[in-house]
Amino acid sequence: xxxxxxxxxxxxxxxxxxxxxxxxxxxxxxxxxxxxxxxxxxxxxxxxxxxxxxxxxxxxxxxxxxxxxxxxxxxxxxxxxxxxxxxxxxxxxxxxxxxxxxxxxxxxxxxxxxxxxxxxxxxxxxxxxxxxxxxxxxxxxxxxxxxxxxxxxxxxxxxxxxxxxxxxxxxxxxxxxxxxxxxxxxxxxxxxxxxxxxxxxxxxxxxxxxxxxxxxxxxxxxxxxxxxxxxxxxxxxxxxxxxxxxxxxxxxxxxxxxxxxxxxxxxxxxxxxxxxxxxxxxxxxxxxxxxxxxxxxxxxxxxxxxxxxxxxxxxx
Amino acid sequence: xxxxxxxxxxxxxxxxxxxxxxxxxxxxxxxxxxxxxxxxxxxxxxxxxxxxxxxxxxxxxxxxxxxxxxxxxxxxxxxxxxxxxxxxxxxxxxxxxxxxxxxxxxxxxxxxxxxxxxxxxxxxxxxxxxxxxxxxxxxxxxxxxxxxxxxxxxxxxxxxxxxxxxxxxxxxxxxxxxxxxxxxxxxxxxxxxxxxxxxxxxxxxxxxxxxxxxxxxxxxxxxxxxxxxxxxxxxxxxxxxxxxxxxxxxxxxxxxxxxxxxxxxxxxxxxxxxxxxxxxxxxxxxxxxxxxxxxxxxxxx
Amino acid sequence: xxxxxxxxxxxxxxxxxxxxxxxxxxxxxxxxxxxxxxxxxxxxxxxxxxxxxxxxxxxxxxxxxxxxxxxxxxxxxxxxxxxxxxxxxxxxxxxxxxxxxxxxxxxxxxxxxxxxxxxxxxxxxxxxxxxxxxxxxxxxxxxxxxxxxxxxxxxxxxxxxxxxxxxxxxxxxxxxxxxxxxxxxxxxxxxxxxxxxxxxxxxxxxxxxxxxxxxxxxxxxxxxxxxxxxxxxxxxxxxxxxxxxxxxxxxxxxxxxxxxxxxxxxxxxxxxxxxxxxxxxxxxxxxxxxxxxxxxxxxxxxxxxxxxxxxxxxxxxxxxxxxxxxxxxxxxxxxxxxxxxxxxxxxxxxxxxxxxxxxxxxxxxxxxxxxxxxxxx
Numbered sequence: 001x002x003x004x005x006x007x008x009x010x011x012x013x014x015x016x017x018x019x020x021x022x023x024x025x026x027x028x029x030x031x032x033x034x035x036x037x038x039x040x041x042x043x044x045x046x047x048x049x050x051x052x053x054x055x056x057x058x059x060x061x062x063x064x065x066x067x068x069x070x071x072x073x074x075x076x077x078x079x080x081x082x083x084x085x086x087x088x089x090x091x092x093x094x095x096x097x098x099x100x101x102x103x104x105x106x107x108x109x110x111x112x113x114x115x116x117x118x119x120x121x122x123x124x125x126x127x128x129x130x131x132x133x134x135x136x137x138x139x140x141x142x143x144x145x146x147x148x149x150x151x152x153x154x155x156x157x158x159x160x161x162x163x164x165x166x167x168x169x170x171x172x173x174x175x176x177x178x179x180x181x182x183x184x185x186x187x188x189x190x191x192x193x194x195x196x197x198x199x200x201x202x203x204x205x206x207x208x209x210x211x212x213x214x215x216x217x218x219x220x221x222x223x224x225x226x227x228x229x230x231x232x233x234x235x236x237x238x239x240x241x242x243x244x245x246x247x248x249x250x251x252x253x254x255x256x257x258x259x260x261x262x263x264x265x266x267x268x269x270x271x272x273x274x275x276x277x278x279x280x281x282x283x284x285x286x287x288x289x290x291x292x293x294x295x296x297x298x299x300x301x302x303x304x305x306x307x308x309x310x311x312x313x314x315x316x
Numbered sequence: 317x318x319x320x321x322x323x324x325x326x327x328x329x330x331x332x333x334x335x336x337x338x339x340x341x342x343x344x345x346x347x348x349x350x351x352x353x354x355x356x357x358x359x360x361x362x363x364x365x366x367x368x369x370x371x372x373x374x375x376x377x378x379x380x381x382x383x384x385x386x387x388x389x390x391x392x393x394x395x396x397x398x399x400x401x402x403x404x405x406x407x408x409x410x411x412x413x414x415x416x417x418x419x420x421x422x423x424x425x426x427x428x429x430x431x432x433x434x435x436x437x438x439x440x441x442x443x444x445x446x447x448x449x450x451x452x453x454x455x456x457x458x459x460x461x462x463x464x465x466x467x468x469x470x471x472x473x474x475x476x477x478x479x480x481x482x483x484x485x486x487x488x489x490x491x492x493x494x495x496x497x498x499x500x501x502x503x504x505x506x507x508x509x510x511x512x513x514x515x516x517x518x519x520x521x522x523x524x525x526x527x528x529x530x531x532x533x534x535x536x537x538x539x540x541x542x543x544x545x546x547x548x549x550x551x552x553x554x555x556x557x558x559x560x561x562x563x564x565x566x567x568x569x570x571x572x573x574x575x576x577x578x579x580x581x582x583x584x585x586x587x588x589x590x591x592x593x594x595x596x597x598x599x600x601x602x603x604x605x606x607x608x609x610x611x612x613x614x615x616x617x
Numbered sequence: 618x619x620x621x622x623x624x625x626x627x628x629x630x631x632x633x634x635x636x637x638x639x640x641x642x643x644x645x646x647x648x649x650x651x652x653x654x655x656x657x658x659x660x661x662x663x664x665x666x667x668x669x670x671x672x673x674x675x676x677x678x679x680x681x682x683x684x685x686x687x688x689x690x691x692x693x694x695x696x697x698x699x700x701x702x703x704x705x706x707x708x709x710x711x712x713x714x715x716x717x718x719x720x721x722x723x724x725x726x727x728x729x730x731x732x733x734x735x736x737x738x739x740x741x742x743x744x745x746x747x748x749x750x751x752x753x754x755x756x757x758x759x760x761x762x763x764x765x766x767x768x769x770x771x772x773x774x775x776x777x778x779x780x781x782x783x784x785x786x787x788x789x790x791x792x793x794x795x796x797x798x799x800x801x802x803x804x805x806x807x808x809x810x811x812x813x814x815x816x817x818x819x820x821x822x823x824x825x826x827x828x829x830x831x832x833x834x835x836x837x838x839x840x841x842x843x844x845x846x847x848x849x850x851x852x853x854x855x856x857x858x859x860x861x862x863x864x865x866x867x868x869x870x871x872x873x874x875x876x877x878x879x880x881x882x883x884x885x886x887x888x889x890x891x892x893x894x895x896x897x898x899x900x901x902x903x904x905x906x907x908x909x910x911x912x913x914x915x916x917x918x919x920x921x922x923x924x925x926x927x928x929x930x931x932x933x934x935x936x937x938x939x940x941x942x943x944x945x946x947x948x949x950x951x952x953x954x955x956x957x958x959x960x961x962x963x964x965x966x967x968x969x970x971x972x973x974x975x976x977x978x979x980x981x982x983x984x985x986x987x988x989x990x991x992x993x994x
Contacts, residue, residue, distance in 0.1 A: 029710040047419075057415055114602050120416045125552065126601055129594030136591035139790075139820075147587070147791040147820060148724060149698060151731070228702060230728045234791075237700050242424065249421060278440075281432035288425035293410055296418050310368045318834040326827040439696075441659040442848055444880050453859070461861045508840070536824035537855075538848055538880060543824075581828035586819050587790055 006171055013167030021160035033042060036141050036227055038267045039162035040220050045247040045263040046169055047216035051254035052245070054177060055209035056189025057115060058124045062217055062244050067236035068107050069100030069218025070225035071144055074153045076100075078224060081154070097165070097222045104218020105211045107134065112210030114201055131241055139233040144268025149184040149232030150225075165223065169216050173256055176212075185209065189254075224305070246288055317457025321404065323582050324575065329466040329535065331574020332473035336528035337551035338558070338566040339480060340521030345607060346497040346561035349518045350416055352605065353423035354403055356521050356548015357430035358396050362529030363539045364438055365395040370446045383449045392530055393523040401515050409511075418443030427548075434541030441538040445533035469531045476527055477567055484563065489516055497561065550577070550593040557600050559610020572596075618909025622977030625842050645688045646681075646942055648673075648932070651719040651729065657821055658846050658976050660874040661721040662777055666691065666745055672933070675909075680827075682933045683940070684994050690714060701725035702732060709736050711869050715942040716741065718928050721921055723747030723794040723847075730757045737944040738797060739951060744893070744921055745798045745927035751970040752809045755943070756911065758951050758970045760928045760959070761893060762994070764794070767846075767869055768801025770976050770992050771891055775840055776809045777937030778990075779865060785838035787829060787853060789845035791821040798844035798869050806961035819853075821846060827852045830860055840865045847874040851881030858884040865889065874921040878984065885981040889989060893920040895977045906960045920961070927959035 044066065051059045076096040098309060111130045115123055136300070139147045176182050187195040188205045196202055225231050251262030270280050337359055344352045370388045376382040407426050411419045455462040484490035495503040496513045504510050531541050532547065554573045556564025573593055580592050600607065632683050643700030647833055650669060652662030673687045681687060690712050692704035701720055708714045709732070714803060716739045719727045726745040733740035742750060742759040746767055751757050755766070784806060815836035817829035817952035833841060841857065841865060843850050850872050857866065868890035896907050896917055904977035906926065910918040918926075931954055936942060954966040962974045978989040 030772060033706065057876060058420070107492050114598065117605070118601060121420055122556075122601060122605070124420055125351065126555075126598060128549075129553075129597050130592050133591045134596075136588060139586050140585070148793045148796065150726070151727060162526070167864055228699070230698065232698060234697070242428070245421075245424075278432075278436060281428055281484075282436060285425045285427075285429035285432065289407055289422055292422040292425065293407075313364065319831055322831045322834075323828060326831065330825065440655045442657065444876075451859075453861075456861065458861075461859065463859050465859070479674075513870070517790070536852070538824050538852060578828045581825075582832045586829055589823075 006174060008094055010167055010171040013171075014164040017160045017163035020163065021158050024159055032049040033227075034271055036157065036162055036223075038264050039159075040224050040227075040240045041244075041247065041263040041267045042058075042166050043162075043169055043216055043220040043223070044244045045251065045259045045300040046173060046212040047220070047258045048244050049248050049251075049253065050173060050176075050216075051213040052186045052248055053135050053259070053283075054182070054253070055206055056192075057206055057209060058120065059111075059115075059127040059210070059213070060110065060124050060238065060241050060245060061129070061134075063103040063125035063236040063238070063240035064111075064131035064134035065214040065217035066224070066240070067108055067138060067233065068214075069104040069221030070231050070236070071138060071150065071221075072103045072218070073097060073100040073124035073222030074150050074225045075144070077154050077156065078150075078152055078227060080150065089156060093161065093226070096226070097161070097219050100222030101218040104221065105215040107218075108214025109112070109207065111214070112207045114205055115210070128238055128241070131236075131238060133232045135236055138236075145232070147233060150228045151174075153225050153229045153231070155227060155229050157223045161247065165219055170256065170260070177256075181208070182203075182211050186254075195205050204266075210295070230299070239266060246284060249288065250291060319582075321460045323424060323578055324462065325462050325466055326582075327575030327578035328571065330578055331571035332470050333528050333532050333535075333570075334547065334551045334554050334574050335567040335570025336473050336476060336524045336531070337547060338404060338554040338570045339477070339563060340525050341552050342555040342558070342563060342566040343493075343517050344519050345429075345555065347493065347500075347514060348412075348416040350409070350419050351423065351552060353420070353522075354430060355425040355525060356544035356551070357427050357434070357520065358403075358544075359525040359532075359548060360434060360539075360541060360544030361399055361430065362392050362396045362522075362526035363533045363543065364434070365392045365444060365526070366448070366530045366533060367445055368449060375447070381448060381450055388448060388531055389527060391617045392526040396522040396526035396529075397519040400518040404514060404518045408429075423521050426591060430547070431541055436600055438541055440541060441520055442538045443604045445537040445539050447534070447537075448530060465535050470534060472527065474529060477563075480524065481563065483520065487489070489513070490593075493517055506534075546590060553593045556607055559607030562607065562609045565607055565609035625956060626757050628852070636734075644685050646683070646685050646936070647688050647690060647712060647714045648692050649692070649705070649712060649717040649719075651692045651694050651701055651708065651833065652721060653696040653725070654691075656694075657848060658696045658722055660847070660876055660919070661674070661744070662696075664874070664919050664921035665719075665721055665928075666911070667823075667920065668922035669929045670742075671913060672675070672926045672929030673891055674838060676930070676933050682936050683942075686976060687933065692980065694720065695903075696725075698724045701826070701859065702728045705729040705732050705740075709733065709738050714738065715944070716923070716932055716936075716947055717729065718743065718744060718932060719908055721924075723750055723797070724792045726750045726919065727753070727793060729884070730754065733757065739932075739947045741932050741945060741951065742927050743924035743974060744870065747793045748971075749797075755952075756948050758966060760931055760966075761924055761961070761974045762974050762976060763971050764798045764869075765801045766994060767891055767976065768798050768803075769805040770843070770978075771842070771869065772805035772809065772811070773866060773890070774891075774992075775842075775967040778805060779840065779969075780837040782811045783829050783837070783839045783866070784811060784842055785815040785833045785836055786842045786844070787815060787817050787833065788820065789821050790818045792846070794869075794871060794904075795844045795846075798871075799842065799955035802842055802844065806962060819849065821849060824852060825850065826856050827887040829858065830857050830862065833858060834862055838864065840867060842867045843867045844871065846871040848879045851877050851879075851885065852982035854881050854888060855884040863887070864914035870920060873979075875916065875919060878981070878986070883984045887978045887981070889935055889978055891976050891978050893974070893977065894923050895979060895986075895988040898977075902960055913963075923960045927961050927964065930959065931964065 048062045073096040147310050184200045184205050188202045192202050245265045247266050251259035340355050369391050373387050374384040449468045453461050453463045453465050492508045492513050554569035556565045559568030577592050581589050642668045652665050654662040673689050677686050694700040719743050721744040723745040730753035734756050739756045746764045748763045766833050786799045788799040815833050843853050844878050847958045850868050866888045870892045872890040873892045935950035939946035957964040973994050975991050975993045977991050980989040982985050
């Protein structure tokens with residue numbers, strides 16, 4: 001019965017996205033842009049939530065996966081020169097998005113495997129290191145524009161793509177968490193040694209988390225690249241990873257709805273506070289410190305779709 | 317050949333600075349078992365304290381750099397120590413019993429707070445650091461130039477490291493520090509006041525970062541509020557490389573990273589500069605996570 | 618309860634955000650400006666802004682344009698290309714400006730130009746010299762010369778005026794301007810018979826160049842070309858002198874900033890760079906501008922300030938000639954700009970929407986800027 005309900009939810013979400021796309025042009029371009037960013041950030045935050053919140057692997061390199069997906073899609077769509085009005089655009093863009101996701105997933109594998117042996121602080125720094133290495137590699141590839149960036153990417157992301165992929169991701173996460181795999185995730189997060197002791201392969205869980213999280217981060221990157229039409233490596237630095245991490249933490253690591261709300265809030269807030277933009281990061285960091293000290297479980301801690309608790313008593 | 321020599325000198329100079337910062341990381345990790353992400357930013361604040369105080373002190377001393385420089389150093393060390401202790405007290409202390417990840421995230425928060433707060437307070441644009449070390453060179457041949465800068469950096473770093481060694485191994489506080497890093501529960505049972513020791517560790521670490529900042533800014537005189545990010549991360553890698561918790565290791569790690577970075581920049585390409593430190597980190601964590609001079613810690617069930 | 622709070626806060630922010638937006642009267646013409654007011658090339662944005670402000674105030678005091686006042690809406694791009702794109706989008710879609718002035722750095726202009734082109738709003742760059750900028754579309758203009766010209770002149774200067782044959786380059790891989798200029802320089806220099814004996818690179822924001830300089834030194838160049846921006850350039854020269862590299866060093870207009878001498882000091886002796894005008898120019902136009910600028914802002918106007926001033930005046934002149942604030946009309950009028958008397962010289966906009974102008978070479982002597990020569994196109 002539950003599975004049935006969520007498939008209906010998915011189908012309706014995709015339909016709504018399609019309808020929304022049809023009315024895009026009537027919306028002020030500035031608000032339209034914000035809405036697209038909201039969708040992309042939900043994908044980024046939720047995919048990171050899978051790695052950090054559900055599997056308990058603290059990753060600070062998420063922007064690296066986003067970068068990989070962004071550049072992959074940029075290269076494919078620019079090479080194939082598709083415009084938004086040609087008939088072939090839908091399958092080609094779908095191909096570009098999937099490729100972005102797949103290539104990012106491969107990097108997710110590359111990052112995930114060494115991370116298996118690391119914990120806590122070391123894992124965090126290593127993932128940060130990987131994120132930076134990816135950035136530096138891109139910076140040195142001249143055919144990707146190097147440090148100067150990649151221009152001329154076709155602007156073909158729109159409501160349909162962004163929000164249907166968002167819907168698919170949420171659907172996936174929900175079902176994953178409610179399945180046996182999901183319980184395995186949480187077990188590994190809460191106490192890895194105990195989980196191993198009952199026969200759960202923590203390796204498998206961690207790798208699946210990284211690969212899936214990276215896949216969707218890659219798609220988010222692709223959607224982003226095909227919206228902003230210009231990307232450069234500096235946009236995918238540790239700062240970007242941190243912004244995504246903040247969304248997950250404020251939303252509550254492991255809380256699906258919390259992270260979604262937090263992503264929405266943290267996308268709109270900076271734009272609304274544009275006049276005081278220089279205070280933004282200061283406020284973020286203070287917010288983070290205060291939350292960590294007072295409510296480490298997140299601002300929007302809510303009952304999620306499922307029976308189990310978000311965070312167990314024994315750990316994060 | 318002369319190019320090689322010059323690059324080595326450049327590398328040792330840079331490496332000594334990394335070593336000073338790395339010592340701070342390693343000490344704090346040894347005691348508290350966590351990476352103080354904000355350490356690089358304490359370094360940055362040190363540079364700005366130096367920037368604002370140096371002109372006044374130099375004027376006070378009538379332009380005598382030999383007297384002014386140590387005074388600036390002391391003031392900067394004092395300032396950074398206060399900052400370090402404050403951060404520990406207000407941000408980290410209440411989280412001591414919490415999972416490591418919470419403190420890590422808090423440290424990241426403090427780091428960003430210092431960086432962007434710095435942009436607000438000091439202004440985001442780069443500033444020119446006043447001259448503390450007289451210009452000129454000690455060795456000035458056709459092939460190799462060793463500037464007064466480099467010599468002062470290396471000598472100061474060495475002196476401070478020896479001072480640190482003395483404090484840690486030959487004083488009561490130092491012994492207490494080592495006891496706490498070994499097992500803090502037993503140490504407190506023996507009557508050691510953990511809070512005091514932790515604050516003392518932060519004072520030492522922050523003072524070294526302050527010195528590193530003045531040296532760094534003297535060699536690379538353009539300072540800005542985000543200048544601590546990369547030196548901080550690289551110094552952290554240096555600490556891990558040498559064996560986290562091990563003082564000699566941190567110094568060694570700093571030198572290795574400094575020299576490697578310089579060589580890669582000069583002989584291959586400078587765009588890989590930042591990636592070098594991280595690549596070394598990943599390699600070390602994969603093959604010898606305890607570092608060059610460290611020992612493996614087993615996780616008890 | 619918590620769910621409700623979450624949704625409430627999100628919607629409050631949303632409402633707050635939708636309801637804010639400026640209201641401007643009918644008697645004003647809104648012009649957008651985007652530049653690097655902060656960041657690694659902050660003086661570019663600040664100087665341009667001052668020059669533009671001066672132009673706007675002068676124009677408004679004289680009665681405005683088409684009977685209306687010019688209102689300048691400014692956005693800071695923090696020296697980052699992605700912020701430039703966002704800034705321009707906001708200026709055009711939210712603030713509804715009729716034209717945009719910006720940017721100095723070619724990378725930022727390149728990020729913003731496609732957006733202006735797509736939305737049909739004319740963009741006038743005061744100082745971006747990379748040729749790609751105006752190729753983005755027919756709404757994109759510039760009031761300065763382009764890098765193929767700049768690189769060529771610098772190469773000729775080195776070869777002919779300084780009589781040197783072996784050069785090395787140290788470029789900034791992070792920006793299009795530097796990479797492009799290094800390329801054009803090398804092309805001409807080698808075409809004349811010189812040799813580029815070594816090439817190294819750095820990234821904008823770096824502070825240590827000793828490794829690269831040591832490598833360059835080993836190749837024994839007679840001069841080093843550093844086509845980057847002023848802070849890194851000053852540090853490069855400083856560190857080069859510390860390594861006993863006394864040869865002449867050259868740069869492009871990216872060196873033009875008051876911070877250059879501040880950071881580099883006396884180590885900048887025996888360096889030369891190309892730019893758009895010199896305050897030593899005795900012509901009435903320049904001296905008048907310098908006087909006005911100094912009395913208002915208490916500092917000497919650098920090339921970016923002069924270009925900002927000229928860009929503003931050319932835009933306003935075009936609007937007058939167009940007789941309307943319509944995008945296409947302004948665009949056509951800009952394209953027809955001929956022999957405009959600017960502070961930075963006589964400006965004619967050609968078919969490629971670039972300006973035909975002369976170039977000025979500045980040398981540094983005794984820690985001070987000194988005019989060296991002017992080269993006509």
